[in-house]
Amino acid sequence: MSWLTAPGHLLVCDLDGTLLRSDTSLSDAARDGLNALVAAGVAVTVASARSTAAMRPMLPGVDLRLPVIEHNGAYISDLRTGEHLITNALDAATAGKAVELLGDPIVTTWDGARDRVHFGPELNTGAGWFIAEKRRYADPRLTETADLHAVADREQVVMLCSYVPDDEAAGVAATVQAAVGEGARVWAALNAYSPGWSEVVVQSPLATKGAAILELRHRLGLAGEITACGDHVNDLPMFAVADRRVAPANAQPEVRAAASVVTGANDDDGVVTYLLDQLAILRREAEQ
Structure with a gap:
């Protein structure tokens, strides 16, 4: 069994600069790739500085089934309804x-x-x-x-x-x-x-992508590895709690330095291509 589909594994991807192209669009290939990962049993969600109101029009046709992390961890929310399951506010x-x-x-x-x-x-x-x-x-x-x-x-x-x-x-x-x-x-x-x-x-000091990932994993009852994909300094807190850290070539220097893997750039759908390649490789190895 591959690490992507291992029991309890959680895959969390940033949006801007990671899944989205530089014009803020999600390509058809990236959409289909994310859906292929979900169909293969991968527990996929996104963590963004954006709100659910912004995420929904940017993720057309993507079959995300898990809660999402919005505003860098200020909320864990239901993507479809926008309902906040967790809130981390300033006093x-x-x-x-x-x-x-x-x-x-x-x-x-x-x-x-x-x-x-x-x-x-x-x-x-x-x-x-x-x-x-x-x-x-x-x-x-x-x-x-x-x-x-x-x-x-x-x-x-x-x-x-x-x-x-x-x-x-x-x-x-x-x-x-x-x-x-x-x-x-x-x-x-x-x-x-x-x-x-x-x-x-x-x-709030509690509003980080890293803290939100750990809280989400707990709420979902997952206990496996975490793979985090991101390009920006606000992604470093989730890199800090991840077992596997994936950055596109366009990522900021400190993010690339913290990554386990650097993929092709966001405009080439580098992160999704890498994940699909890994899924295919690990499946072939399992069949041998």
């Missing part, structure tokens, strides 16, 4: 302090009845790209809000994201981290879709 005081320091971030929340993405009336180029993308697929969460600080007081904040020039991002992230201390995890990362603008992200 109100920490969220309020981060809003104050970042000035005009994009604030992702749960208001007790629905998911929301709050944004102010003035958007820089980086944040404008983010909101424009959400408008293209009619994201129902979008909510223009004048007083973002009030949002932090009345709703569960699961993520704050501020777009800052690349050369300022590390400094901004360090300032916010120093101010919020252990109440949040803050990091900066380049945004491939909006050149020149980096994301400064603030989330």
Whole structure:
């Protein structure tokens, strides 16, 4: 029996830069490959900084049956309904302090009845790209809000994201981290879709892809190995808990360095091709 189909094995793949091509599309070949893995009995799911509202139109025809990890581990959710099975939110005081320091971030929340993405009336180029993308697929969460600080007081904040020039991002992230201390995890990362603008992200310390994978595995009653596939620094926490770490050739340098295997690039469906090749090889070996 192959490691992909071994009892208790869990395969978790990032979306942007890993399964998705650089234009954010999922190729027909990748779709068919993912469905072939599911049909072969592989326990497959995805872990993304995106929401279920964004994932659904990006995964047309993919037969994902397991809960998914959204917003870097802020939620474990049912992909079809968007129901949150697990929520890791910031406490109100920490969220309020981060809003104050970042000035005009994009604030992702749960208001007790629905998911929301709050944004102010003035958007820089980086944040404008983010909101424009959400408008293209009619994201129902979008909510223009004048007083973002009030949002932090009345709703569960699961993520704050501020777009800052690349050369300022590390400094901004360090300032916010120093101010919020252990109440949040803050990091900066380049945004491939909006050149020149980096994301400064603030989330609960519990909201990581790695912690979410371990929680999901526990909830599913799985006890086998974990294979994680990713390209970005927010994928490193899931690499840290994985037995097998797969990165496409386009992955950021620190992600490639942490990988067990580097495949072809995302625009060539490198990760799915590698997984299908491994499934075929291991099946042939089992038959010999």
